[in-house]
Amino acid sequence: MRISVMSQMQRSFSIDLPSLIPLQLPSRRYTHLWYVIPDEVKSTSLLKRYSQLLSQTEKDGVDQMRGDELKKNALLARTLVRTTVARYQTNKAFDPRSLMFKKNVYGKPEVDWQNCNNQPLHFNISHTDSLIACGVTVHAPVGIDVEDKERKIKHDVLAFAKRFYSADEVNFLATIRDPEAQRKEFIKLWTLKEAYVKALGKGFSAAPFNTFTIQSIPGTEEGYSLCKTSEVTADPLEETKKCNGEWKFALLELADSHYAAVCIEDDQANEGAPMRVIVRKTIPFVEDQLISERIFL
Amino acid sequence: MASLSATSLSFKAPSIQSTRISQSISFGRFQSSKSLRLQISCAAKPETVQKVSDIVKEQLALSADTALTAESKFSALGADSLDTVEIVMALEEKFNISVEEADAQNITTIQEAADLIEDLVQKKPAA
Numbered sequence: 001m002r003i004s005v006m007s008q009m010q011r012s013f014s015i016d017l018p019s020l021i022p023l024q025l026p027s028r029r030y031t032h033l034w035y036v037i038p039d040e041v042k043s044t045s046l047l048k049r050y051s052q053l054l055s056q057t058e059k060d061g062v063d064q065m066r067g068d069e070l071k072k073n074a075l076l077a078r079t080l081v082r083t084t085v086a087r088y089q090t091n092k093a094f095d096p097r098s099l100m101f102k103k104n105v106y107g108k109p110e111v112d113w114q115n116c117n118n119q120p121l122h123f124n125i126s127h128t129d130s131l132i133a134c135g136v137t138v139h140a141p142v143g144i145d146v147e148d149k150e151r152k153i154k155h156d157v158l159a160f161a162k163r164f165y166s167a168d169e170v171n172f173l174a175t176i177r178d179p180e181a182q183r184k185e186f187i188k189l190w191t192l193k194e195a196y197v198k199a200l201g202k203g204f205s206a207a208p209f210n211t212f213t214i215q216s217i218p219g220t221e222e223g224y225s226l227c228k229t230s231e232v233t234a235d236p237l238e239e240t241k242k243c244n245g246e247w248k249f250a251l252l253e254l255a256d257s258h259y260a261a262v263c264i265e266d267d268q269a270n271e272g273a274p275m276r277v278i279v280r281k282t283i284p285f286v287e288d289q290l291i292s293e294r295i296f297l
Numbered sequence: 298m299a300s301l302s303a304t305s306l307s308f309k310a311p312s313i314q315s316t317r318i319s320q321s322i323s324f325g326r327f328q329s330s331k332s333l334r335l336q337i338s339c340a341a342k343p344e345t346v347q348k349v350s351d352i353v354k355e356q357l358a359l360s361a362d363t364a365l366t367a368e369s370k371f372s373a374l375g376a377d378s379l380d381t382v383e384i385v386m387a388l389e390e391k392f393n394i395s396v397e398e399a400d401a402q403n404i405t406t407i408q409e410a411a412d413l414i415e416d417l418v419q420k421k422p423a424a
Contacts, residue, residue, distance in 0.1 A: 065373050151379075154355075154383055204398070
């Protein structure tokens with residue numbers, strides 16, 4: 001389903017930006033995942049209009065980036081966040097420029113709703129050179145991480161894993177003979193672990209990578225669960241693992257080129273219910289495309 | 298190099314460092330804690346900064362003529378979290394040190410990486 005607003009944009013040229021097609025907030029257990037491919041955004045006039053959406057702080061952040069490509073991607077990232085959050089506002093004339101952002105005490109970016117408390121919408125953003133993604137949920141903190149499937153690791157994958165991942169994850173990776181397959185599983189695990197830390201929102205030191213394991217749920221193709229290793233005990237053989245269902249994971253592929261991991265905190269009331277991800281590709285103000293709706297058990 | 302012993306401070310600093318330290322002392326009491334900090338942890342040697350820059354350039358695949366300074370921020374060069382971790386691993390290998398994860402996360406510039414490296418190298422027990 002393609003929705004084009006190109007005609008709207010051509011009509012209202014300089015000052016008024018066209019409206020984004022408004023959307024209902026996701027239901028609980030749904031994540032809306034939006035992505036933009038920087039290579040597909042070429043128009044300098046469009047990029048100029050995007051820059052008009054940004055706050056001064058954001059513009060300064062874009063200017064700090066070294067090189068045109070990095071500047072463009074930083075601009076697109078902020079544009080994606082602003083326009084995505086703006087879509088869910090009930091006021092149809094909602095201006096993405098009016099959004100304000102802040103960081104929580106640990107540095108995780110959030111919307112600053114000013115005096116409107118108890119807003120249910122959560123977002124998280126992730127970007128690579130070639131794809132930028134933004135996830136949106138309600139009533140549940142969310143973490144997103146995307147990675148190029150072909151990303152090469154400069155170090156030996158197992159040496160890297162031994163240094164940073166949990167023992168169980170190292171054992172899992174060690175069973176994979178083919179180096180290419182091993183690298184891919186390493187990258188998938190990286191995105192899942194990053195997504196969890198970002199969903200947690202307390203900074204990396206709150207959840208060092210080697211203190212938790214993410215593993216496939218047996219019997220499912222794409223189900224993953226989280227197990228935390230307990231605090232150090234006197235007897236290493238007694239190390240217990242607490243595998244809980246508090247955090248839900250989804251791993252998908254976007255645009256055939258990237259892995260994307262989504263992690264949300266489970267809504268205890270709906271325990272056991274599956275997680276759904278609706279994926280849309282966008283060029284803000286130009287084109288939105290529904291890509292898929294997936295269920296993750 | 299400035300050295301700190303239990304009872305005295307002595308300076309045999311190269312000209313640049315001694316100028317910096319004497320300037321901060323002359324600005325009065327608000328600078329005194331800052332000058333004390335400068336005395337205890339000297340900024341990293343230029344060679345260390347250069348080695349860190351080389352590793353960063355390699356990890357981020359920057360062109361050889363990319364101008365990097367000590368103040369260059371990893372994020373501004375396009376490093377994501379995976380890049381930062383790889384940079385830390387490369388630094389560990391190059392300098393034969395071990396970086397705590399909490400310290401690794403706090404490195405945001407080339408200067409900070411170089412300072413941490415020299416701090417860790419200094420703390421290593423003599424072979």
